[in-house]
Amino acid sequence: MPFESSTPRQVHIVGGGPVGLMLAALLQTMGDYSIRLYEKRSPYTRTRMVKLDTYLVADTVESYCIDYIDEENVEAVFDRADLEEGVASRQSIAPDLRSLLLEWTLGFCPLNAIEQALSDLIDQRGTHSVERVAGDLTAQDALAIVGPDDILIDCTGSRSLLRDHISPAFGGVGGEANLFKVRLEYTLVITFLYSQTYVCDEYCKYYKNAENDSYKFIPAVHRTFYDQGVSHVTGIVNITEAEYQAMPSRFDSAWLRSNFPGVTLSMDRFIDRIKHETGGEILGELEIVRIPLDLYHARNVTSRKWHALDSADHPLASSPAFLAGDSAIGSPYFQSISLGFECAMFLAGLIGQQDLPLREKFDRYENFMYKQWLRVYMRSKMIKHNKDLFETLDDTFALLEKLHIY
The missing domain is CATH 3.50.50.60 (FAD/NAD(P)-binding domain)
Known part of the structure; x- marks a missing residue:
């Protein structure tokens, strides 16, 4: 028994x-x-x-x-x-x-x-x-x-x-x-230290991505760590499966600039706007990893x-x-x-x-x-779903395609 x-x-x-x-x-x-x-x-x-x-x-x-x-x-x-x-x-x-x-x-x-x-x-x-x-x-x-x-x-x-x-x-x-598994997307996770206190909400994410058509650099909301005026910022950029397969598991910004300038441009635009608003600087090197975002349970x-x-x-x-x-x-x-x-x-x-x-x-x-x-x-x-909507806010027809209304 x-x-x-x-x-x-x-x-x-x-x-x-x-x-x-x-x-x-x-x-x-x-x-x-x-x-x-x-x-x-x-x-x-x-x-x-x-x-x-x-x-x-x-x-x-x-x-x-x-x-x-x-x-x-x-x-x-x-x-x-x-x-x-x-x-x-x-x-x-x-x-x-x-x-x-x-x-x-x-x-x-x-x-x-x-x-x-x-x-x-x-x-x-x-x-x-x-x-x-x-x-x-x-x-x-x-x-x-x-x-x-x-x-x-x-x-x-x-x-x-x-x-x-x-x-x-x-x-x-x-x-x-x-195992039951759902693959939501492929992403780059980009983290860096910033020399000023920095807070970002949904409005901030939208306006700082206004000129980014192909890629959106999206920092995490309400999850920025402050330590004596230094902010730890973590953001993600959605990429395709082919781009994911072409990247190493971990790399720096120099490798990204040489191999994927479009992603780099998205990231740089966002960071430049942060610098313009707060007058801070990036401390050290950016850390970049590519990961599949999976949702699963046994x-x-x-x-x-x-x-x-x-x-x-x-x-x-x-x-x-x-x-x-x-x-x-x-x-x-x-x-x-x-x-x-x-x-x-x-x-x-x-x-x-x-x-x-x-x-x-x-x-x-x-x-x-x-x-x-x-x-x-x-x-x-x-x-x-909210991320997908966010990435098409400036394209009315693309936005409507992602909606299911009644």
Whole structure:
């Protein structure tokens, strides 16, 4: 019979990125778990800037929503009681961890700074309940490390180790069988430091792009980080698939000027207008990466279907497993890390309820993650639609082609 008694004490967290570290930090304070954190890379080297959404530290249901678009989505998808339970659970987060979350919601922060801070927090607590295991695991390795009734959590990211192993319907066949994915667009993500405080809203984005016909440089709204008068600005430029394929994964402005002058012109016009208004200068070199913006979710995020097979000869038939973070849901437009932390907090809360039957934990996590998927899907599609409209504001017929009115 599938395991139905108290929660296992041994927890294996595969993946030592931000979500894996967050889960370890959350479970560490519950005091009744032996945690093994399997980390592929050390030290932390990813310097891209991220910002956490304020809903991670919301103290009321109303403050859980990001904006008016998100508010309608949340009201449509979640029950009020579920939201109230989530807000209440945030009050139980250890003060040292909550203070970090509050700091990260104020502005942009390097990803490796978040990872290092979580890692240091785990070590400084001195509980000795978290064991770090360095090395690169295969899916077979991950399945082999769990004993009966251990918990296995996959935090290995978008190229998840266990996504296609977590359900007998897929059985590890690969090829993203347990995945629904939508490719929204191909983009360049351009970041730079600016020597003055700079704020940009939708009006600013429109007027500074008025002469940009082929490409629009669109900085993120309300996500500019200020530090002693220096602004960290992140913007995106929509490109074609052919242009994406012709570019390296990371490059500087000199390479862009030599190979894609049209994109460069769009970027330069926007930056020149910023300089004219504020009298500042770009500090250092621009950082440019090309990425596909994908929106996806795993159709199964727990091993509940293995547990339903009473006689199954498979490690996940006796050891509960969960997908967390980008292994479960991935979203563009700076939403992914916040979504990962949100599911980590919910999962840690479920694991901590030792009297809750495992089947109910499975069902509640699957239900919660599907609702989060609906939330981020609707929000991302709306952002993409608004971007498409924005890029054709000066072309009436092109704008009308993108509208569906009654």
